[in-house]
Amino acid sequence: MSVTIEEVEAAAQKHPVAPYLRMDRMPHIWCPTCGIGTVMKCYAQALEEADVDMDKAAIVSGIGCTGRVAGYMNLDAFHSTHGRAIPFATGVKLGRPELLVTVFSGDGDLSGIGGNHFIHAARRNMDLLVILVNNFIYGMTGGQNAPTTPLTAKSSTMPFGNFEEPFNLPHLAASCGAVYVARWTCLHTRRLTKSFQEAIDRRGFRFIEVIAPCSTLYARLNRLGSGFDLMRFYHDSAEIKHGADPKEVGIDFQDKIICGKFIDEDRPAMHERMDAHYKKVLGDKYVPMPPEGGWLHE
Amino acid sequence: MKADPAGVLTGAHYLDGDFACGEGAMAAGCRFTAGYPITPSTEVVERISRRFPMMGGTFIQMEDELASMAAVVGASWTGTKCLTVTSGPGFSLMMENIGLGAMMETPLVVVNVQRGGPSTGLPTMTGQADMMQARWGSHGDYRLIALSPQSPQESFDLMIDAFNLSEEYRVPVLFMMDECVGHMTEKVVIPPADEIEIVPRKLTDKPPGEFLPYKANGNGVPEFARAGDGYRFHTTGLTHDERGYPVMSAECQEELIPRLINKITDNVDKISRFDEENTDGADVVLVTYGITARVARMGIDMARKKGVKVGVIRLIVVWPFPEQHIRDLASKIKAFVVPEINLGQMVLEVERCAGGKAETILVPHAGGGVHNPQDICDAILRAAK
Amino acid sequence: MSRTDIRITGFGGQGVVLSGYIIGRACAINASQHATMIQSFGPEARGSACSATLAISDSEVLYPYISRPDVFVVMSTEGYDKYRDELKDDGILVYEQNLVHPTLKEGQPSFGVPSTRIAESLGRTIVQNIVMLGFFAASAQIVSREDMRDAVKSSVPPGTEELNLKAFDAGCAHFDETYGEKKEEVGAAAANQG
Numbered sequence: 077m078s079v080t081i082e083e084v085e086a087a088a089q090k091h092p093v094a095p096y097l098r099m100d101r102m103p104h105i106w107c108p109t110c111g112i113g114t115v116m117k118c119y120a121q122a123l124e125e126a127d128v129d130m131d132k133a134a135i136v137s138g139i140g141c142t143g144r145v146a147g148y149m150n151l152d153a154f155h156s157t158h159g160r161a162i163p164f165a166t167g168v169k170l171g172r173p174e175l176l177v178t179v180f181s182g183d184g185d186l187s188g189i190g191g192n193h194f195i196h197a198a199r200r201n202m203d204l205l206v207i208l209v210n211n212f213i214y215g216m217t218g219g220q221n222a223p224t225t226p227l228t229a230k231s232s233t234m235p236f237g238n239f240e241e242p243f244n245l246p247h248l249a250a251s252c253g254a255v256y257v258a259r260w261t262c263l264h265t266r267r268l269t270k271s272f273q274e275a276i277d278r279r280g281f282r283f284i285e286v287i288a289p290c291s292t293l294y295a296r297l298n299r300l301g302s303g304f305d306l307m308r309f310y311h312d313s314a315e316i317k318h319g320a321d322p323k324e325v326g327i328d329f330q331d332k333i334i335c336g337k338f339i340d341e342d343r344p345a346m347h348e349r350m351d352a353h354y355k356k357v358l359g360d361k362y363v364p365m366p367p368e369g370g371w372l373h374e
Numbered sequence: 375m376k377a378d379p380a381g382v383l384t385g386a387h388y389l390d391g392d393f394a395c396g397e398g399a400m401a402a403g404c405r406f407t408a409g410y411p412i413t414p415s416t417e418v419v420e421r422i423s424r425r426f427p428m429m430g431g432t433f434i435q436m437e438d439e440l441a442s443m444a445a446v447v448g449a450s451w452t453g454t455k456c457l458t459v460t461s462g463p464g465f466s467l468m469m470e471n472i473g474l475g476a477m478m479e480t481p482l483v484v485v486n487v488q489r490g491g492p493s494t495g496l497p498t499m500t501g502q503a504d505m506m507q508a509r510w511g512s513h514g515d516y517r518l519i520a521l522s523p524q525s526p527q528e529s530f531d532l533m534i535d536a537f538n539l540s541e542e543y544r545v546p547v548l549f550m551m552d553e554c555v556g557h558m559t560e561k562v563v564i565p566p567a568d569e570i571e572i573v574p575r576k577l578t579d580k581p582p583g584e585f586l587p588y589k590a591n592g593n594g595v596p597e598f599a600r601a602g603d604g605y606r607f608h609t610t611g612l613t614h615d616e617r618g619y620p621v622m623s624a625e626c627q628e629e630l631i632p633r634l635i636n637k638i639t640d641n642v643d644k645i646s647r648f649d650e651e652n653t654d655g656a657d658v659v660l661v662t663y664g665i666t667a668r669v670a671r672m673g674i675d676m677a678r679k680k681g682v683k684v685g686v687i688r689l690i691v692v693w694p695f696p697e698q699h700i701r702d703l704a705s706k707i708k709a710f711v712v713p714e715i716n717l718g719q720m721v722l723e724v725e726r727c728a729g730g731k732a733e734t735i736l737v738p739h740a741g742g743g744v745h746n747p748q749d750i751c752d753a754i755l756r757a758a759k
Numbered sequence: 760m761s762r763t764d765i766r767i768t769g770f771g772g773q774g775v776v777l778s779g780y781i782i783g784r785a786c787a788i789n790a791s792q793h794a795t796m797i798q799s800f801g802p803e804a805r806g807s808a809c810s811a812t813l814a815i816s817d818s819e820v821l822y823p824y825i826s827r828p829d830v831f832v833v834m835s836t837e838g839y840d841k842y843r844d845e846l847k848d849d850g851i852l853v854y855e856q857n858l859v860h861p862t863l864k865e866g867q868p869s870f871g872v873p874s875t876r877i878a879e880s881l882g883r884t885i886v887q888n889i890v891m892l893g894f895f896a897a898s899a900q901i902v903s904r905e906d907m908r909d910a911v912k913s914s915v916p917p918g919t920e921e922l923n924l925k926a927f928d929a930g931c932a933h934f935d936e937t938y939g940e941k942k943e944e945v946g947a948a949a950a951n952q953g
């Protein structure tokens with residue numbers, strides 16, 4: 077028995093997170109059993125559960141497989157340049173501070189080419205929710221080594237196995253000053269959604285790393301089975317340890333993955349500090365940026 | 375509309391070119407600036423960071439020029455007028471996101487206070503050797519607008535034009551100063567706010583359902599919707615259709631790229647600006663810009679005293695280049711003389727447009743100083759022979 | 760077209776650039792002349808031979824740099840040694856007499872002032888350069904004392920006007936006391952620069 081295209085489309089429109097996605101852009105470009113789609117769905121769900129005003133939320137991505145997320149979210153969406161999602165988002169945030177600005181990108185984009193922006197945005201506690209999908213490899217360009225590739229794992233530019241020490245990203249974020257740091261795998265959908273939701277309600281530089289399989293490249297180059305096998309493996313290798321010392325949560329090749337919420341502090345975000353500081357030192361001379369709508373000189 | 379008085383420091387001041395440039399930006403309505411320190415441009419952002427808190431502006435010192443440029447593209451999408459400021463090495467780093475600004479059609483202004491290059495070159499000394507980088511620096515095909523001031527007064531005046539042009543055509547506008555103008559202090563008169571004409575961001579009046587972010591109107595420029603107003607638009611550095619959605623096809627490229635270029639080239643007559651003097655009946659025409667235009671006037675006076683008929687074209691808008699005008703002149707004169715503080719950049723445009731009808735003579739200077747007027751005079755005398 | 764070129768030099772912290780700025784402002788804003796000031800930058804601006812130059816003219820200054828100044832204002836030995844040979848053969852030398860011991864040349868009118876000591880007597884060495892400016896205004900006579908005084912007032916940090924004007928007047932007074940009778944001759948020398 078066959079299903080018409082109209083029926084498929086009608087079913088898709090009824091999906092609970094459909095209003096949060098650009099359904100006119102489906103199907104997405106991701107490979108079957110790639111983990112990115114799941115993370116995007118959890119994010120959409122979190123927007124709904126946190127009752128976010130979609131007109132006041134912007135999403136910024138860089139380049140790469142995860143970098144395509146901005147293109148599928150039904151928000152003001154910016155698909156920027158490779159590595160520059162965080163500074164681009166910094167501009168959007170400071171131009172219109174009342175917006176919820178999310179950066180959604182991959183490990184290569186945010187911690188490789190964009191690493192400098194990452195540490196500085198964390199340092200200044202820029203008011204951004206940063207979601208980093210870590211699949212341990214460069215996907216879009218064909219499986220090259222990433223700053224996150226575990227020791228001994230194979231990539232197309234480390235065909236004999238990686239011998240460089242990878243980043244422990246929660247540790248990096250925490251030591252640079254991130255106020256919220258968590259890690260989940262993409263199969264922890266319930267906990268991940270809750271973590272997104274919680275981070276949406278916080279202020280400052282909030283960092284959530286999501287471990288997800290790259291079925292086409294990482295799984296294949298390392299003979300780890302299908303994307304779904306790997307997704308299940310990550311989930312089952314997870315050890316939930318809230319409050320764990322971020323220093324201790326580095327990831328070894330096909331080994332345990334410590335998940336949970338590691339940091340949750342409340343500190344004023346960069347623009348709040350700026351505002352309070354100028355009020356204090358300049359008094360009545362200070363003219364704050366207009367809270368609604370930025371500068372237009374209408 | 376008229377300028378917001380909060381940003382206009384009306385009166386007669388004694389300012390260097392960098393400060394005057396910063397004042398011009400604030401008078402033009404700039405309220406977001408991101409930058410990274412680099413000699414000889416830093417005084418522009420020092421000026422702005424001191425005055426912004428009193429007019430609702432936000433300055434952020436980013437971690438590098440890649441970030442500064444990305445931040446101003448982002449902030450412009452909130453409807454805020456944006457500026458970043460740099461010099462050679464930083465200008466090179468900015469090229470990536472200048473291309474993004476061109477592709478996303480983002481109004482903003484980039485100041486390059488040129489110094490001697492390449493690489494670290496002469497940080498504290500002047501140069502005009504980034505003129506072709508301003509034209510071709512980012513990869514791919516695109517057209518931008520670039521201006522070049524010859525004095526602190528013009529650094530103020532032309533900054534307002536730079537912002538207005540960026541809004542009018544939705545492009546990054548490059549402000550090609552040089553160290554000499556930037557670090558030279560002269561009298562700068564800032565008019566009252568109600569005498570400064572400002573082009574505001576042109577927001578669409580279509581409702582969200584009917585709005586297409588990249589559907590061009592008559593002059594090739596799309597209407598703008600800013601983040602946070604409910605349009606939920608998508609914009610990307612990838613080749614895109616009128617919805618702003620990526621389309622990976624030669625057909626879409628063929629739709630988009632010619633439009634990005636034509637919105638500038640079709641409006642060259644409106645964008646172009648140059649001072650023209652004594653070109654009627656001239657044997658030799660000097661084509662010049664920036665600080666060199668001032669020094670060249672001494673060389674011209676010397677040559678005129680020797681009886682040579684010399685005309686001048688001083689480029690104020692350097693890109694787009696006034697091709698047709700140079701072509702027309704070429705058939706009426708003997709030669710063009712082009713002095714510039716580089717080893718031959720804008721001269722290539724002059725030569726191309728002269729098309730062999732008039733000789734084109736370069737008067738090069740490697741940078742670190744301005745021309746000796748005698749060298750310019752000598753070139754004019756040679757050209758007149 | 761008549762153009763007067765000035766170089767001011769001293770060590771970092773003496774307010775060389777502010778001095779140049781004040782002279783330029785007095786000429787360009789108060790005296791309706793054209794005045795282009797260039798300050799030394801980078802490594803050159805640090806250390807002991809910091810410098811600023813001015814080109815003052817009744818028409819637009821086309822060439823911003825100077826090569827042979829008409830007036831050389833010196834506040835440090837290093838600055839003197841570095842730039843002494845530039846001064847025009849009939850140029851005017853104005854110097855801090857306790858810090859600089861120039862080799863005087865015939866044809867170059869020269870005027871020394873103990874500006875640091877005078878500033879000390881006013882309670883603040885920091886206004887040494889303003890004492891020097893008063894003395895410069897009186898000796899070089901490029902721009903009127905009133906215009907210079909006004910430029911001092913509008914260029915110094917708010918709240919310090921009184922002290923700075925006192926310093927300026929002290930510089931003028933020192934010239935009148937020391938060189939008063941030579942005034943005519945000096946005026947002629949300055950006029951020759953035109």
Ligand code: SF4
Pocket residue numbers: 105106107109110111112141211215216289290291292293294
């Ligand atoms: S290449 Fe890898 S990361 Fe990219 S879509 Fe395919 S599975 Fe996902």
